[in-house]
Amino acid sequence: MNILVCISNVPDTTSKINFVENGTKFDKNGVQFVINPNDEFGLTKAVWMKESHNAAVTVLTVGDQSVEPTLRKCLAIGADKAIRIDCSSKDGFSVAKEISHFSQKENFDLIICGRESIDYNGGMVGGVIAGILDYNFITNCVDLDIKGTNALVSREIDGGIETLECNLPLVLGAQKGLVEESDLIIPNMRGIMMARQKPLETIEAQNFNAESINQGYHKPDAKKEVKLVKADEVDKLIDLLENEAKVI
Amino acid sequence: MxxxxxxxxxxxxxxxxxxxxxxxxxxxxxxxxxxxxxxxxxxxxxxxxxxxxxxxxxxxxxxxxxxxxxxxxxxxxxxxxxxxxxxxxxxxxxxxxxxxxxxxxxxxxxxxxxxxxxxxxxxxxxxxxxxxxxxxxxxxxxxxxxxxxxxxxxxxxxxxxxxxxxxxxxIDVEIKSSDLKIKKIDKQTGAVTIADADIVVSGGRGLKGPENWHLIEKLANLLGAATACSKPVSDLGWRPHSEHVGQTGKPVASNLYIAIGISGAIQHLAGINSSKVKVVINNDPEAPFFKAADYGIVGDAFEVVPELIQKLEARNNNN
Known part of the structure; x- marks a missing residue:
């Protein structure tokens, strides 16, 4: 079984978000970059499948050299091999095209992406890969069981869970639930040492055109100060919500 | 066109x-x-x-x-x-x-x-x-x-x-048969989903345990709201993952978001930032949520929420 896990390199979830150069670039100053959490749930599941399904796990990122520590961490967690497609990512679409182009030759049975990245929140890469390669696509996955060439997948829908069955190859959008937060693998010293020996290959990008361009970013307006109501005056809160905020 | x-x-x-x-x-x-x-x-x-x-x-x-x-x-x-x-x-x-x-x-x-x-x-x-x-x-x-x-x-x-x-x-369309089949759909009937809700009532670790969730449910019911929770609550298994609101959970863009016993970690606040009006009830006046909320009550959830339920019931009966 041949698994590809697509990794996005994102600011840690606790990062303060700021922009520089007139609101056109994310301020990386003092920000730690991590594996996109949704991708990490998928990666953990893939690493489990090394034992249960004799899987070979490749991780892949489209990005410049600065993403390599994140790929090394994926190797330390248990991926067998890392690939970096060398270009700065322009938009979700061109990233997905690069991944599709690479995957076409590799015959992956399973391509795992996160449901969305926590920086751009595009939520498109998996779908675009599946659309281009004409593979099955299931996102918001919270459970996966593969038997032979058949996958049984649960995905979160509005207000419930849906269970689907399909043949491989399959593109999967991972999220929390596919594995639990407590299942995430913290690399140990042996894993870190072994990761240094594992291949991290750089391949040339095809430089597909972007279909969208971010012109600029801005942050929400500063919040007004909270209006406090005394604990023994909940009537007042109801009144404010009804007559001032007009939300109940 | x-x-x-x-x-x-x-x-x-x-x-x-x-x-x-x-x-x-x-x-x-x-x-x-x-x-x-x-x-x-x-x-x-x-x-x-x-x-x-x-x-x-x-x-x-x-x-x-x-x-x-x-x-x-x-x-x-x-x-x-x-x-x-x-x-x-x-x-x-x-x-x-x-x-x-x-x-x-x-x-x-x-x-x-x-x-x-x-x-x-x-x-x-x-x-x-x-x-x-x-x-x-x-x-x-x-x-x-x-x-x-x-x-x-x-x-x-x-x-x-x-x-x-x-x-x-x-219009008639031609659909090729697909090997992908939907085997089962488990959906709560009647409950308001977070995606569709105008109002969301959300509970955190301040509620001390799943046995106290009747407070959240009752308040939500009175307001026609969906229920949600913070990440620790879903990690502890008190509530299902599908209720987890935040960066790795669900985003909430409701008109009103009421957070009870939630301190307001940056990841949680990110998830609810698109909600229009935010209310926090927490006994810790230093909880970061107070900086993100529009209205707040510093107080014990186990006193404030029953009081709120009672007043809302009275209000509903009068209307």
């Missing part, structure tokens, strides 16, 4: 989010000088579309579209895009519509923009405003592809009444 709105329905009723997508599409149509075509699948009551600006309705009745299989739905839209020379596709932000948007993007080789919160500020170039960094920021993004696929963020544009008398066109 026409703007295509995929108006999602369930049990023969168009979803609230679909009517918001239609309202957005109609306003966009006015800006671009185009009419709007609603795509209706296996529905036969078009009243709500007629009340929210539909100029045309494409009515598809097809057994193989009974369940939402993304490939089949994308195939239908693909066929319509070609036959009707569609250049703009508007979707809602329901789970299925976002799923469809991503797949369509690859199939049509066109840009897909999720989380769009406003009409484009300009049409040429086509500039949309969307949320990113999990609601911690906005981006202005130019869509360059000829065909544009847009998901309208829930509760961002609103539903606008606009009575029309649309043409209804029945």
């Amino acid at each position: 026409s703007i295509l709105i995929y108006t999602e329905s369930e049990n023969n009723e168009f979803k609230k989010s679909a009517l918001e997508a239609l309202s957005y599409g109609k306003a966009l149509g006015e800006k671009m000088g185009e009419n709007v075509t609603c795509l209706s699948i296996n529905s036969n009551n078009f009243n709500s579309l007629k009340q929210h600006g539909a100029d045309r309705i494409i009515d598809i009745q097809n057994q193989s579209l009974e369940k939402f299989i993304v490939k089949n739905y994308a195939e239908v839209i693909h066929q319509i895009v070609i036959s009707e020379s569609i250049k703009t596709i508007i979707l809602s932000s329901s789970a299925n519509s976002k799923y469809l948007g991503a797949y369509l993007s690859g199939k049509l080789e066109s840009a897909y923009m999720s989380n769009v919160i406003e009409l484009p500020s300009e049409i040429n170039p086509f500039l949309v405003k969307r949320t990113c960094y999990t609601n911690k920021a906005f981006s202005t993004t130019e869509i360059k592809s000829e065909i544009k696929i847009i998901s309208v963020s829930s509760n961002s544009f609103g539903i606008i009444e606009n009575v029309t008398d649309p043409d209804i066109k029945k």
Whole structure:
């Protein structure tokens, strides 16, 4: 079984978000970059499948050299091999095209992406890969069981869970639930040492055109100060919500 | 040329989010000088579309579209895009519509923009405003592809009444059989979902244990609200993952978000940033949530919430 896990390199979830150069670039100053959490749930599941399904796990990122520590961490967690497609990512679409182009030759049975990245929140890469390669696509996955060439997948829908069955190859959008937060693998010293020996290959990008361009970013307006109501005056809160905020 | 709105329905009723997508599409149509075509699948009551600006309705009745299989739905839209020379596709932000948007993007080789919160500020170039960094920021993004696929963020544009008398066109579509099958759908019936809710009542570790969740449920019930929770609560297994709100959970864009016993970690606050009015009830005045909230009560949830329930019950009885 041949698994590809697509990794996005994102600011840690606790990062303060700021922009520089007139609101056109994310301020990386003092920000730690991590594996996109949704991708990490998928990666953990893939690493489990090394034992249960004799899987070979490749991780892949489209990005410049600065993403390599994140790929090394994926190797330390248990991926067998890392690939970096060398270009700065322009938009979700061109990233997905690069991944599709690479995957076409590799015959992956399973391509795992996160449901969305926590920086751009595009939520498109998996779908675009599946659309281009004409593979099955299931996102918001919270459970996966593969038997032979058949996958049984649960995905979160509005207000419930849906269970689907399909043949491989399959593109999967991972999220929390596919594995639990407590299942995430913290690399140990042996894993870190072994990761240094594992291949991290750089391949040339095809430089597909972007279909969208971010012109600029801005942050929400500063919040007004909270209006406090005394604990023994909940009537007042109801009144404010009804007559001032007009939300109940 | 026409703007295509995929108006999602369930049990023969168009979803609230679909009517918001239609309202957005109609306003966009006015800006671009185009009419709007609603795509209706296996529905036969078009009243709500007629009340929210539909100029045309494409009515598809097809057994193989009974369940939402993304490939089949994308195939239908693909066929319509070609036959009707569609250049703009508007979707809602329901789970299925976002799923469809991503797949369509690859199939049509066109840009897909999720989380769009406003009409484009300009049409040429086509500039949309969307949320990113999990609601911690906005981006202005130019869509360059000829065909544009847009998901309208829930509760961002609103539903606008606009009575029309649309043409209804029945279309037959050919669907190839797919190896992907939906085996089972487990859905709570009757409960308001976080995605559809105007009001969300959310509980944190301050509630001390799952046995106290009746307080959250009762308050939610009185307000017609959905229930949600913080990450630690879902990690501890007190509540299902599907209720977890935040960066790795669900985003909430309700009109009112009431947080009870939630301190307000940055990841949680990011997830609820798009909610319009935020209320916090917490016994710790230093809880970061007070900096993000519009209204707050510093107090013990076990005293404040029952009191709130009682007053709301009295209010409901008087109305």
